[in-house]
Amino acid sequence: MKIGVFALQGAFIEHEKMLSKLGAESVEIRRKEHFSDALDGVILPGGESTVQGKLLREEGLMAPLQEAILGGMPVFGTCAGLILLAKSLSNDENVYLGTMDVTVRRNAYGRQLGSFAAKLNFAGVGEYPAVFIRAPYIEHADAGVDVLATVEDKAVAVRQKNMLATAFHPELTADMRIHEYFLNMVKGR
Numbered sequence: 001m002k003i004g005v006f007a008l009q010g011a012f013i014e015h016e017k018m019l020s021k022l023g024a025e026s027v028e029i030r031r032k033e034h035f036s037d038a039l040d041g042v043i044l045p046g047g048e049s050t051v052q053g054k055l056l057r058e059e060g061l062m063a064p065l066q067e068a069i070l071g072g073m074p075v076f077g078t079c080a081g082l083i084l085l086a087k088s089l090s091n092d093e094n095v096y097l098g099t100m101d102v103t104v105r106r107n108a109y110g111r112q113l114g115s116f117a118a119k120l121n122f123a124g125v126g127e128y129p130a131v132f133i134r135a136p137y138i139e140h141a142d143a144g145v146d147v148l149a150t151v152e153d154k155a156v157a158v159r160q161k162n163m164l165a166t167a168f169h170p171e172l173t174a175d176m177r178i179h180e181y182f183l184n185m186v187k188g189r
Contacts, residue, residue, distance in 0.1 A: 001186060004029045004039040008055040010047020010080055014171035018179040019043075032060040041074035041186040044081030046133065046169050049106065052080055053096040062097070069099045074162045074189055076182040082158075082165040083136055090139050100163050101142035108137045108154070108167075122157060123148040125177045130156070130168035137167050162189065 003019055005012045007028035016026040029035050029042070042065070044052070056062045069075050069085075077085045077100075085100040092106050109116065115133045122128040128149070138155035141147055149157035149166075156167040157178075164185060170178040 001025065001040050001183065002027060002038065003183075003186070004035060004042040006042065006044050006052070006056075006061075006081075008047075008059070009051050010045040011078075011169060011171055012043075012045045012047075014169075015043050015045055015078075015179070018171050018176055019183075022176055022180055022183055024183055029061070030059070032064065035061060035064055035068075037068075039073070040189070041076070041182070042068070043182075044075065044077040044084050045171070046079030046081065049080040049083035049096070050094070053084060053094065056084075056096065066097050066099060069097065069163065072162050072189065074182070074186045075099075075164070076179075076185075077163070077165040078169055078171065079133065079135060079167060082138075082167055085163060085165050087142075100158070100160050100165060101145050102138045102155075102158060102160075102165075103140040104136045105139050106136050107134050109135050118151050120149045120151055120156065122178065122181075125181055128170075128177065129173050129175060130166075130170070131172045132156075132168045133172075135167045159185075 086104040
């Protein structure tokens with residue numbers, strides 16, 4: 001199984017390490033020529049969504065990635081990746097890929113000092129130790145979007161068809177179950 005990890009900016013190496021531990025090959029995507037139909041799925045890591053969105057456009061990756069996702073390629077977005085996937089942002093006029101039927105609030109828990117860890121119940125996984133860093137949350141999920149986890153009544157993990165997204169950083173824990181969940185989505189495609 002070959003997973004493309006967008007390595008434009010942010011916490012991509014940690015995702016690659018998780019994939020390796022689970023027996024999946026990862027390919028770093030930095031330019032358009034790195035992105036191909038030979039990939040079984042892709043990960044959009046945490047980081048700064050504005051910078052990542054700008055780089056996706058500059059590198060000519062926005063349209064092919066959007067087309068691949070809409071065509072069924074499995075994608076896993078964490079933190080900034082959730083923001084990139086969202087159809088709308090409640091506190092920002094930008095829309096990036098716009099493939100997931102959710103409205104997201106950027107930096108919903110405040111600045112870096114507002115970062116925190118929480119145990120949550122992730123549907124199909126169980127209790128999970130989540131790490132939130134300048135995290136967004138999902139304000140609204142349309143019909144067809146499954147909410148997989150919440151914190152204080154705010155949705156922080158969702159799935160819609162071939163798209164999985166979390167407001168937190170599973171790659172920053174030793175718990176590989178959410179990456180395994182994503183790889184099972186890829187296998188089930």
